[in-house]
Amino acid sequence: MSVVLRPSQALRLWQLVSLGEVTSGAHDLSFRQAAILLTVYLDPPPHTVRGLANRLGVTKPVITRALDTMGAMKLVSRHRDENDRRNVLIRRTVEGALYVERFGDVIIAKGMELPA
Amino acid sequence: MSVVLRPSQALRLWQLVSLGEVTSGAHDLSFRQAAILLTVYLDPPPHTVRGLANRLGVTKPVITRALDTMGAMKLVSRHRDENDRRNVLIRRTVEGALYVERFGDVIIAKGMELPA
């Protein structure tokens, strides 16, 4: 089952999903925040500030600030690594899992609406 | 040609595209900005501040500010409607067209990388 999609359809899908997120009053995530959120939820743990900074090609303060905001949104949580107390481990939350799951469903639903 | 995609694949695609936009140093657009940009480029003109505000379900200042930022990014441009000088028409730019076209190609390219 491969992803069969033309560029015009891909753009239309992205538009519909973005519009849906905005009109539904969901969090207005940026590309950076979305990249962090989905990496935490899709890639295998553990996730650290440094690891995420490397993955996104940004500086550590960028990750720290994004985690502040997304922590306030309850989308992710931070915990000290007890094995190496210099590290901070970023973990999923119940709210975040629900958000990501719903988001996946939204993409599928909007994809169904696409004209051939 | 329908869009065949599982939720897990859809989320992975969104992650890869978001990561790609961040690491490539492209503009860090929010859902709102993406919705505005793609609506201007995919929906038939004319586009007004009021029309976009209705489409996104947000207030007019939100659109005005987004247009300020995206205008500075040269992704869209503003012009007075000479027929009704109260209106401002939002139009595409060459840079914006290139950005959107490239973005569509990025989605397709990342979709190709997806595991079955």
Next chain:
DNA sequence: GTTGAATGATACGGTTCCGAAACGAAGACG
């Protein structure tokens, strides 16, 4: 002309975010 409605922009106080630099805490190693 005058009144009223419609459009988009602006002012306000507050939050988030930026990049660069400096910081404290914790581990590694002699």
Next chain:
DNA sequence: CGTCTTCGTTTCGGAACCGTATCATTCAAC
């Protein structure tokens, strides 16, 4: 013990964005 490195956070000035309320301009109706 001290030194060095690593990790995440904090600080700084400055920019962008928020929601609410108000504004000037324009048009339409009378």
